[in-house]
Structure formats: C-alpha cells, structure tokens
Amino acid sequence: MSPARLVHATSDDWRLYRDLWLRMFHHRPDEYTVPGGESPEAWPEQEWRRRMVGDAGEGRTMAILSEDRWLAMATVFVEEDGERIAYLRESFIDLTADDSEWLTVSRPLIDEFFRLLVAEGIARVYTDTLADRPRVIRYLEATGARRTGVERPSATGDIPAVEFVWDIAEIAPQSASTN
Secondary structure, three states: OOOOEEEEEOHHHHHHHHHHHHHHHHHOHHHOOOHHHOOHHHOOHHHHHHHHHOOOOOEEEEEEEEOOEEEEEEEEEEEEOOOEEEEEEEEEEOOOOOHHHHHHHHHHHHHHHHHHHHHOOOOEEEEEEEOOOHHHHHHHHHOOOEEEEEEEOOOOOOOOEEEEEEEHHHHHHHHHHOO
C-alpha cells in the first residue's frame, strides 16, 4: 500500500471528488444542502467539474490521495473584494472518528493552500459553517481560524452560518515550520 499523498486536483479528477462528496453526503445527509432537493447522484459530469474549479476557473482543489480514493479535499475560490481574498468553499474529510484525526488528515491540505495563496499575495481566507456544528467549529479554531463576528442566514434557513477567517500571512510561516 502506497502512502497517502497531497495532489493538486484538476477537473479531470471529478470522479474522485464525486466519490468523496457522495460518501460524506450519505454518511451525514443532514449536513449537506442540495439545491432544490435534487439527487446528487443524478448531477452530470459538468456539475461536478464546475464545483471543483468554478465557472471561470477561479477554484482550486487539492486532495489527499490514498491508493485510488481521496481521504480529504478542499476547494478554495479566489475573489476580488477590494483586495484579493480566498474563500474556502468546501472541504471534506472522509469518515474520521475524532477531531485530532481531522487535523492529522487535513493538515497537509491547509499548509499547502496557505503556502500557495501567500505566494500569490493573498492575506486572508474566509469560510463559514453552520452555528450548530461544534466539531467543525473546534476544527476551524484548531487550524488558526477566528470568528469574524458575521452571521448570515444559511441555505437551511433556520440555523445561521458563522463566518471564520484565517490571516494566512501570519499563519503560513508558522504552519510551514511545524511540518
């Protein structure tokens, strides 16, 4: 068995992305909002590719590959909002048992994204999660993210989404030295 490794994914990896996404969806369907109640199994190849790289190629996806499946992945979209910022749109970690395992599996993804984005002059990465997800919130805080104080309605409507930010210009040199 070969060791797990970090890969920079392209839209050609859409099947691996879909497989991890569907494993997570079936494991915790209450945590995933599917537009219009559609069945994700019915989404065409084009939708899976778009979710990875965006409509104009603004998305970047990295994954931890073990044998022929992804153990974890993250997709970051770079935007212009007065400054260049990145937004972590989604990340999945395959069926881990505890919080420390989340960090162990995904740390290479975080470190590599921070390194690449800092090299591009991006200083902040934003993300959000539902307010009723304490495990995800603990994970974000353990990786150096902090709450911005912004909450907004979520796709589910009844539970607010809480925004987090990583100031990666400050974190990236530190995370690189811990590897």
